Amino acid sequence: MIAKAPRLTTGLAEELVRIVGDDAVITDPARLMVYESDGLTAYRYPPRAVVLPRDGDETARVVRAITAERVPFVARGSGTGLSGGALAVDGAVVVCTARMNRILELDLHNRRARIQPGVVNAHLTAATRPHGLYYAPDPSSQSACSVGGNVAENSGGPHCLKYGVTSRYIRGLDVVLADGSRVYLGDRGLDTGELDLAGLFVGSEGCFGIAVEIDVELLPLPQATHTLLGIFERLEDAGRAVTAIIADGLLPAALEIIDQATIRAVEESIFAAGYPTDAAAALVVEFDGIEAGLEAEAARAEAACLECGAREVRRATSADARAALWKGRKKAFGAMGRIAPDLLVQDATVPRTRLPDVLAEIAQIGVRYDLKVANVFHAGDGNLHPNILFDRRDAAEMERVERASKEIMRICVEAGGTITGEHGVGLDKRDYMSLIHSDDTLWAMESVRRVFDPAGLCNPGKVLPDRIRNAHLAGVGEAGSESARATVPAGATA
Amino acid sequence: MSLEALEDASAVRDDEGGKEPAGGEANPGDAPAMNGGAAAVARATEAGGAPVVAPRTVGELSNLIARASRDGRQVRFIGNATSLPAGYLDRPVDLVVSTRALDTVHAYDPADLTLTADAGVSLGQLERVTADQGQWLPLDPPGRARRSLGGVLASGAYGPLQGKFGTPRDHVLGLTLVTGDGRVLELGGRVVKNVAGYDLVKLAVGSSGRLGIVTSATVLLHPLPVRDVTLLYQTPRLALAVVLARSLATAPLRIPALELLAGHGEEPTVAVRLLGSPEAAAESERILNARVGRKASRRLEGEASARWFAALERFEDDAAAVARVSHLPSRLGDLVEPAVECGTVAAHVSLGVLRVAVRGPGASAAAVFDALTRLRDNVAQAGATFRVSRANIPRWPAPEPAAAPGVLALTRGIVDSFDPAGVLSRPAS
Numbered sequence: 001m002i003a004k005a006p007r008l009t010t011g012l013a014e015e016l017v018r019i020v021g022d023d024a025v026i027t028d029p030a031r032l033m034v035y036e037s038d039g040l041t042a043y044r045y046p047p048r049a050v051v052l053p054r055d056g057d058e059t060a061r062v063v064r065a066i067t068a069e070r071v072p073f074v075a076r077g078s079g080t081g082l083s084g085g086a087l088a089v090d091g092a093v094v095v096c097t098a099r100m101n102r103i104l105e106l107d108l109h110n111r112r113a114r115i116q117p118g119v120v121n122a123h124l125t126a127a128t129r130p131h132g133l134y135y136a137p138d139p140s141s142q143s144a145c146s147v148g149g150n151v152a153e154n155s156g157g158p159h160c161l162k163y164g165v166t167s168r169y170i171r172g173l174d175v176v177l178a179d180g181s182r183v184y185l186g187d188r189g190l191d192t193g194e195l196d197l198a199g200l201f202v203g204s205e206g207c208f209g210i211a212v213e214i215d216v217e218l219l220p221l222p223q224a225t226h227t228l229l230g231i232f233e234r235l236e237d238a239g240r241a242v243t244a245i246i247a248d249g250l251l252p253a254a255l256e257i258i259d260q261a262t263i264r265a266v267e268e269s270i271f272a273a274g275y276p277t278d279a280a281a282a283l284v285v286e287f288d289g290i291e292a293g294l295e296a297e298a299a300r301a302e303a304a305c306l307e308c309g310a311r312e313v314r315r316a317t318s319a320d321a322r323a324a325l326w327k328g329r330k331k332a333f334g335a336m337g338r339i340a341p342d343l344l345v346q347d348a349t350v351p352r353t354r355l356p357d358v359l360a361e362i363a364q365i366g367v368r369y370d371l372k373v374a375n376v377f378h379a380g381d382g383n384l385h386p387n388i389l390f391d392r393r394d395a396a397e398m399e400r401v402e403r404a405s406k407e408i409m410r411i412c413v414e415a416g417g418t419i420t421g422e423h424g425v426g427l428d429k430r431d432y433m434s435l436i437h438s439d440d441t442l443w444a445m446e447s448v449r450r451v452f453d454p455a456g457l458c459n460p461g462k463v464l465p466d467r468i469r470n471a472h473l474a475g476v477g478e479a480g481s482e483s484a485r486a487t488v489p490a491g492a493t494a
Numbered sequence: 495m496s497l498e499a500l501e502d503a504s505a506v507r508d509d510e511g512g513k514e515p516a517g518g519e520a521n522p523g524d525a526p527a528m529n530g531g532a533a534a535v536a537r538a539t540e541a542g543g544a545p546v547v548a549p550r551t552v553g554e555l556s557n558l559i560a561r562a563s564r565d566g567r568q569v570r571f572i573g574n575a576t577s578l579p580a581g582y583l584d585r586p587v588d589l590v591v592s593t594r595a596l597d598t599v600h601a602y603d604p605a606d607l608t609l610t611a612d613a614g615v616s617l618g619q620l621e622r623v624t625a626d627q628g629q630w631l632p633l634d635p636p637g638r639a640r641r642s643l644g645g646v647l648a649s650g651a652y653g654p655l656q657g658k659f660g661t662p663r664d665h666v667l668g669l670t671l672v673t674g675d676g677r678v679l680e681l682g683g684r685v686v687k688n689v690a691g692y693d694l695v696k697l698a699v700g701s702s703g704r705l706g707i708v709t710s711a712t713v714l715l716h717p718l719p720v721r722d723v724t725l726l727y728q729t730p731r732l733a734l735a736v737v738l739a740r741s742l743a744t745a746p747l748r749i750p751a752l753e754l755l756a757g758h759g760e761e762p763t764v765a766v767r768l769l770g771s772p773e774a775a776a777e778s779e780r781i782l783n784a785r786v787g788r789k790a791s792r793r794l795e796g797e798a799s800a801r802w803f804a805a806l807e808r809f810e811d812d813a814a815a816v817a818r819v820s821h822l823p824s825r826l827g828d829l830v831e832p833a834v835e836c837g838t839v840a841a842h843v844s845l846g847v848l849r850v851a852v853r854g855p856g857a858s859a860a861a862v863f864d865a866l867t868r869l870r871d872n873v874a875q876a877g878a879t880f881r882v883s884r885a886n887i888p889r890w891p892a893p894e895p896a897a898a899p900g901v902l903a904l905t906r907g908i909v910d911s912f913d914p915a916g917v918l919s920r921p922a923s
């Protein structure tokens with residue numbers, strides 16, 4: 001879908017140039033094309049303009065200038081988002097953090113860093129590693145995605161099974177709100193009596209404001225790492241092995257599954273990792289921490305894999321050998337890009353024990369809609385990524401992709417799961433929100449958003465279904481949605 | 495107030511208040527619950543004549559609050575009523591709602607490490623249920639065993655184990671919140687990773703009942719550690735203990751719990767708790783001893799280790815007042831000395847939070863006021879934040895420094911959207 005964006009008024013264009021300089025304001029349609037989509041390539045929304053401020057002050061002035069004209073804006077980091085969160089709907093101006101890429105302070109004593117939001121995730125770890133520290137959340141896109149984007153999406157990654165997702169590591173956020181004011185959100189709800197506003201901001205998908213400085217917590221590097229690769233004849237067996245490992249009381253750092261379609265895509269590509277192409281699934285298991293305990297844990301995990309039917313388990317401890325075992329997992333997305341013009345990276349979570357049945361059902365959905373579905377996912381967290389391969393130019397196929405996606409969401413929700421584990425709702429999944437949330441809850445979310453952004457100019461058209469936003473614009477009573485008004489008699493709002 | 499609403503709700507009435515909660519852990523008899531339990535509820539009942547009701551279902555509770563909201567009646571929530579904020583029940587209250595009768599464990603899936611329980615279930619009850627499956631909820635706030643799940647989540651209370659496992663926000667996958675106008679919101683879910691919409695769970699956790707009442711929650715459990723070891727390093731000089739604690743805190747390890755105790759009638763003590771496989775625990779111990787160039791003064795293992803930290807959960811029990819001081823962890827040394835002058839200190843070393851308990855027979859209201867004032871002034875010089883958690887004095891001035899204006903405006907807006915009629919507790923003014 002391609003929409004057309006209105007143009008900037010001359011007054012606003014001049015003002016933006018005054019604030020950031022003319023090399024940091026993009027209005028040329030040809031150059032804007034780079035910013036019209038993100039990792040979710042099916043949608044295209046050319047922005048009205050792109051502005052690239054260098055720090056929080058410039059960002060505040062830019063946002064104030066934009067919203068003074070009642071023009072909407074959307075923050076953008078590296079544009080790797082997979083739910084369309086950074087798309088410029090409603091003719092928004094994109095405020096891109098790419099030039100805000102400095103590490104402002106590295107506080108080794110307190111294992112913290114203060115960074116600008118455009119710092120690339122992997123760069124932060126690279127900068128802290130020489131000091132024996134690292135930034136734990138490691139999305140598979142970490143060599144490209146920004147920490148600001150990670151904050152907005154509450155991103156996870158392979159090692160979040162043991163270490164937890166982004167919200168665990170954010171100590172505080174300096175935020176520019178839609179009116180251009182700046183506020184520091186911190187304290188992470190440490191029984192201070194303050195609301196955990198930083199916790200709320202994490203995962204708000206750019207709808208509450210722009211994070212312009214981020215205080216993150218760093219961890220000491222693990223002393224050692226052991227990696228295993230289990231090769232399975234049946235996908236369900238790999239799923240059962242995941243449950244068996246956890247049931248044994250083990251907490252691996254990562255538990256990742258790659259299915260046959262993915263293995264074949266990788267092995268046929270230049271990234272060939274030496275995974276057997278006749279295997280139904282490969283399971284990467286990793287343990288890290290104090291060297292002394294790892295060997296025993298790895299041995300227990302190996303036994304669990306074999307008991308669940310693994311035909312082979314490979315093990316590695318050196319950095320190179322480990323990288324080889326991980327290669328098929330790490331190159332999965334790149335390899336899939338080669339076998340079909342388009343790739344829809346789906347994302348949902350189910351209770352871990354439901355993985356085997358849900359995977360079987362997803363396979364059936366693929367067959368039923370005649371679509372190629374390749375799974376590569378964070379199995380330990382029950383976080384599925386059924387990736388659908390297709391060709392956007394084939395309208396009939398697009399339609400089947402749409403229907404299959406919806407069915408996948410439905411079975412995940414029915415299994416007690418949710419519609420997104422880490423990629424966010426964005427533009428893409430707004431209409432699935434009602435599968436898991438009541439209107440009352442959606443209304444509560446919209447009400448909170450309006451506290452941060454009363455005029456609705458900050459990343460509009462994302463996360464919540466349009467009918468919730470429209471209901472708000474239409475000024476439905478304070479008590480909330482229809483159902484809330486039914487239970488709260490008139491006059492409840494004194 | 496008219497009791498019609500309460501009768502309609504057919505809830506459990508509890509006019510004596512403060513009855514021992516079902517399944518409560520034996521409270522050490524020597525704890526003169528200053529601000530707590532029966533005393534607090536009795537005071538509330540005396541002061542405002544407010545009835546205490548304990549609805550049995552979320553539906554009853556929702557109706558009750560919707561009516562109160564409509565009639566503009568002031569409502570307060572209590573779990574087991576022993577960690578209420580200072581002054582919580584002193585202001586006029588029309589109705590006290592207790593989660594005491596919401597006391598069921600609804601779902602426990604050991605293989606998924608998740609458990610869903612009512613807010614009124616105590617952490618002690620949860621422990622008994624999960625221990626059978628070799629699992630636990632590694633959350634150890636002061637007074638853990640008797641505290642209600644809802645109360646702990648609402649207050650955001652945590653203990654030494656936060657060093658590895660985090661605070662309540664990190665343990666909760668989802669919860670049910672009945673808002674100040676009676677809406678029943680199911681927030682979050684039952685799976686470990688979930689980013690479907692804004693994270694209102696984070697907002698509810700630690701909100702101290704200002705947004706609504708938590709009626710149930712789903713928490714993430716962990717396997718019980720195979721080895722549990724406590725290392726106690728003692729040294730006569732406080733300054734040395736601080737250096738030792740900081741040195742341990744910056745060792746290249748993740749230490750599950752690292753506490754510094756001072757002014758507690760023994761030599762200053764640094765306590766380290768190691769959890770995990772026997773091999774890893776032994777190796778961690780070796781690394782730590784090498785780092786500080788000495789062995790621990792005492793070493794406890796298994797039950798004894800767990801018991802030592804369980805005793806620390808009672809640190810606040812017999813205190814006349816407890817204050818919390820926080821700063822960057824590296825500033826520990828600037829805070830401990832002035833804190834010890836005012837009371838007993840237990841510090842979460844890696845977090846940079848000190849708990850200071852004022853106690854003793856001489857702790858009259860005037861003495862407590864004096865100790866807290868001195869502490870506040872001393873730590874203010876070091877740039878730390880200071881907050882009174884509870885005290886046996888009627889009034890304590892508003893926290894200093896008050897939150898920034900931008901934060902206050904956001905907080906007010908959010909509270910208004912959950913409690914439009916303003917019937918729930920507001921931040922102390």
Ligand SMILES: Cc1cc2nc3c(=O)[nH]c(=O)nc-3n(C[C@H](O)[C@H](O)[C@H](O)COP(=O)(O)OP(=O)(O)OC[C@H]3O[C@@H](n4cnc5c(N)ncnc54)[C@H](O)[C@@H]3O)c2cc1C
Pocket residue numbers: 038039074075076077078079080081082084085086097117118138139140141144145146147148149150151152153154155156157158205206207209210211212333422423459
């Ligand atoms: C190959 C591939 C693998 C991936 N693997 C993972 C994975 O393992 N785990 C995972 O969680 N995700 C993964 N992702 C998704 C994506 O990389 C993450 O969501 C990432 O956090 C997005 O960062 P970004 O800088 O690209 O953000 P963008 O795509 O630019 O923006 C994403 C959202 O963040 C908002 N935003 C950006 N910066 C700010 C800011 N400073 N303040 C406020 N809002 C802001 C935007 O408005 C938008 O809503 C993957 C993506 C790809 C393409």
Ligand SMILES: Cc1cc2nc3c(=O)[nH]c(=O)nc-3n(C[C@H](O)[C@H](O)[C@H](O)COP(=O)(O)OP(=O)(O)OC[C@H]3O[C@@H](n4cnc5c(N)ncnc54)[C@H](O)[C@@H]3O)c2cc1C
Pocket residue numbers: 519520521522525526527528529530570571572573574575576577578579582593613636637638639640641642643644645646648649702703704706707708709808810811812813884
């Ligand atoms: C002097 C003293 C001695 C103590 N001694 C012991 C002891 O010996 N052993 C022991 O185990 N514990 C002890 N405790 C701790 C005590 O048991 C806990 O503090 C208490 O149980 C906390 O949980 P609660 O459920 O009672 O919360 P409450 O104290 O009732 O409430 C705390 C806060 O949370 C809010 N709140 C409570 N429930 C909810 C809810 N469901 N939803 C929303 N908001 C809610 C309240 O409004 C209030 O703001 C002691 C505490 C004190 C102060």
